[in-house]
Amino acid sequence: MGRTLAEKVWDDHVVRRAEGEPDLLFIDLHLLHEVTSPQAFDGLRKSGRAVRRTDLTIATEDHNTPTLDIDKPIADPVSRTQLETLRKNCADFGVRLHSLGDDEQGVVHVVGPQLGLTQPGTTVVCGDSHTSTHGAFGALAFGIGTSQVEHVLATQTLPMAPFKTMAITVEGELPDGVTAKDLILAIIARIGTGGGQGYVIEYRGEAIEKLSMEARMTICNMSIEAGARAGMIAPDETTFAYLRGRDHAPSGAEWDEAVAYWKTLRTDEDAVFDHEVVIDAAALAPFVTWGTNPGQGAPLSAAVPDPGQYTDPSERLAAEKALEYMGLTAGTPLRDISVDTVFVGSCTNGRIEDLRSAAAVLQGRKVADGVRMLVVPGSVRVALQAVQEGLDKVFTEAGAEWRHAGCSMCLGMNPDQLAPGERSASTSNRNFEGRQGKGGRTHLVSPQVAAATAVTGTLASPADLAGVPVPVEV
């Protein structure tokens, strides 16, 4: 019987297989950041172990880093200690680190791909659940805990329990104005936050094949929000074109060898998935969340649902609690919800293409009075590219704040946070209670919806701006 893409990559990394034991897998790339690594390095010290493969390990600073005044000492002493701990650990153990102020610094899941380190058919791990992002290249990429971080540092391997396979086939073409973010939010709403539990999802079909690498990363990034072990997309010419010439991509004869291998990384015709889901791309529309988990979403044209419509008692209770936390009333059209903050950035939507699409909507328009908009590039490289294209000017002229690279408002670990009761339209990945700051309320949206929402002050798509004229440039 044929094998799926995930099974092929898995099989190519088995160091040891024994009956009744988890397979021991070799890890090709280990990404580190300051939050989930200190206790792992501590463990190495206590047991007198070294980092086995510093040449397969790389670290960056992202979660704690401020996005303003980055040349000044970090104000929060606890954040500063954590960053200083990472710097000391990397120096002591010989790990490459990109610190705040470095041109290669940025969100770990933006940095790996842009350096060309994330490649098809590799195994990638990081102490961060959004490691699933790297599956966009046909890599098998897992988020791991700190004990596993220590395990990989010490052994460059991980014992991994077997997985199930799921195909999500997106047939047809996405309509104009519908993005990868809308698609993945719709998928999570359909299969639920636990729907992917135990599975590696392979996204396939015409709509997926037509996506850029940035859009594919947005899709795979949020696989974890459906509970999946990982998300993958088979590598193709789009993948190869993205990688060619990048710092750590193979070159010369090695490039040819690599591409020949990468071309074998497709699910065989006769392979069987454990579960299959089919999505009709043409039926999709801009999608936003109304609740406190990423599965609680609906098309922008819908209204806040009535918890009474859920037959499952735990879903009904979850919806009731979500509406209470979000301060929403059932039946309110989603387009009537006003926000005070708009955040464009994160490992989900902080890449150059995301900034371009938000800028295209904002070009010549203004952020509504009373709305604060933060635009945070995913990495310094993304920021430099955006500046070269003049996108920073589009944002600042519209009244948005153009910030330095980092995780920023995706999670409440750095100064960029919502105040209690504040409401955001956010291009990040989680609308959990308090995720963006204690008492903050989050609506997950695409970069286009974020930008349109900034202009109107209420949840909106670019199509809603048709009546708002853009001044002609002179």
Added chain:
Amino acid sequence: MEAFTTHTGRAVPLRRSNVDTDQIIPAHWLKKVTRDGFEDGLFEAWRKDPEFVLNRPEHSGATVLVAGPDFGTGSSREHAVWALQNYGFKTVISSRFADIFRGNSLKNGLLTVVLPQETVEALWQLTESDPAAAVTVDLVTRTVTAEGVEAAFELDENARWRLLEGLDDISITLQNEDAIAAFEARRPAHKPRTLTH
């Protein structure tokens, strides 16, 4: 890692689904660089409500957490496991756990027990009507017992053995040094490297 064989204690009924790791331990606690001292951060936002189940005096000192489906979703932060353990929990029961959380738990000796939702509901009802009721989680026999409840649970033999013995995964893996070295020797040259030699 602390070994787990059997544990008997009082239980806290947490009637919530999709308890994500941001609720278990909010992000600002993640700045710590140790594995201890997270107990005050456990369910920090919910504990501000005096009526929250963990705050009720009749549940003080409980060591078994019985939660709704999809417990531990979201962030991979192992701090969530440490916070539960620092607070005093030895085991968590739910009808479904997020994968990463479950892996992290088992690596730290916090036993995650999957039981059908009907059994979870029975445990909720029991511990709500009698907060002093004893719940026993026995990994040797793979059963959960309490008054009116006797349920078997699954855990794969390898994970069970590691927990019963309290074994350190890294030492076990390093017994395969030859296999790792042999794998490294046959890796293709085109694979990425972070350092250039």
